[in-house]
Amino acid sequence: MREFRLSRANVSKVLRLHLHARSGMLSVQVRSRMETPRRLVWIGTSREDLKQFPDEVQDEMGYGLFLAQMGEKHHRAKPLRGFGGAGTLEMISDYRSDTYRAVYTVGLTHAVYVLHAFQKKSKRGVSTPRAELNLIRQRLRDAEAADAALD
DSSP: OEEEEEEETTEEEEEEEEEOTTTOOEEEEESOSOSSOOEEEEOTTHHHHHHTSOHHHHHHHHHHHHHHHTTOOOTTEEEOTTSSSSSEEEEEEEETTEEEEEEEEOOSSSEEEEEEEEEEOOOSOSSOOHHHHHHHHHHHHHHHHHHHHTO
């Protein structure tokens, strides 16, 4: 990562250039909201589940989680319906003919909690299957308890 400082009168901005190792894509970031990343906590089997995804999907999901740690939001992340606001987000990645999803919450105090990662297999539309939503609700309760224990 290279860092450049630009000055104009009394204004100074920090530009960060990120070259992604696998895809070769370059992203430019102008001063993040946070200087250091928030902690990332994996709930249940979410990390192991994400590790089963194709490499390209893991890269995209990993970058999205990094942005969440830095107080930013990936362009493919959106609030998960039925979870009361924008604190619980779902990131969707399409690879070949499959759809992969990772659900995480940024609404708790001490960390970004990854609640679930799964491949959507239902052919009945774009909505998240009920069994997956129930698992996410349970893991959100677990994350809330873990976060409260850190107070």
